[in-house]
Amino acid sequence: MxxxxxxxxxxxxxxxxxxxxxxxxxxxxxxxxxxxxxxxxxxxxxxxxxxxxxxxxxxxxxxxxxxxxxxxxxxxxxxxxxxxxxxxxxxxxLEDLTQRFAQLTPPGNVPVVSTDHWYWERACTRLVTVVAERTHAESGWYRHCMQVLRWFLAYSGIDEGQAQAIVENAVGGRFGSWTAPDVPVVDAVSSRFAGGVGEIR
Known part of the structure; x- marks a missing residue:
């Protein structure tokens, strides 16, 4: 505007x-x-x-x-x-997220092999990190983080129900209010996120 x-x-x-x-x-x-x-x-x-x-x-x-x-x-x-x-x-x-989604979505010609896992894991890590920064990891930040991850999966053509299950399984109470996740937690969430995507693709 x-x-x-x-x-x-x-x-x-x-x-x-x-x-x-x-x-x-x-x-x-x-x-x-x-x-x-x-x-x-x-x-x-x-x-x-x-x-x-x-x-x-x-x-x-x-x-x-x-x-x-x-x-x-x-x-x-x-x-x-x-x-x-x-x-x-x-x-x-929202416009910033749209640009990030476009940059992070795996290319359409990438086969379903280990490189696919790397793309999804990297995407999750970067999105979790930027949401934690922008929300200052304050009260309830993880709810929006999970929403952003679902939006990213939807942007990438994954069914809403599958996206919900992937994100819930990946995050699963690992984030909390007033606390930015440390590197091992983000790595674990990102790995589970990528693994969940790999099961449906």
Whole structure:
């Protein structure tokens, strides 16, 4: 979005936003009209605009400009530009992932041999590492990490159900909140990830 689009979007969002006087959980729910507006306007991807780092509205994400409803909501006119910037951060992350997926997917002409295992293992290692960095490995980061791994498998043409099973088997409680995984853990997860893919290809 260019600046003019951002300003226009903020202007459209402002009437949908609550004031800071709305208390507790009602404040969180009161952002639903804004989220629905963004999803209707841009598509489902926009629903991640408030997936903030650490313990926000939805913890474990990568958005840094938005903390949570109780801290980020002030007046509608001040809150709207924050939401726009949060949306831009989220969109930037998705675009970054798309580029990484394209770089990490094995070439279509690679046979199902040991090189295949290497490609998938390398992809998992790099994706886990970048998600841990971008989320600062804070509260609930591993949920988004698992989601990114599933997205990568889907991007690579693997069935959703198979992707879910591969990721759950590979990660399987090996990651935790507030802790970046060390090298042996990442290596073990990546090896299991590659092995799971190898079983279906």
């Amino acid at each position: 260019d600046d003019d689009t951002a300003e226009e979007l903020a202007r459209l969002l402002a009437p949908l936003l609550p004031s800071s006087e709305v208390a507790g959980e009602d404040l969180w729910r009161s952002l639903d009209p804004a989220s629905k507006f963004l999803a209707d306007r841009y598509g489902r991807w926009a629903c991640g605009w408030n997936w903030s780092v650490a313990e926000g509205d939805v913890d474990g994400g990568v958005v840094e400009v938005w903390c949570c409803s109780s801290h980020s909501v002030t007046t509608p006119d001040a809150t709207a530009p924050l939401i726009v910037e949060a949306l831009r951060q989220w969109r930037g992350w």
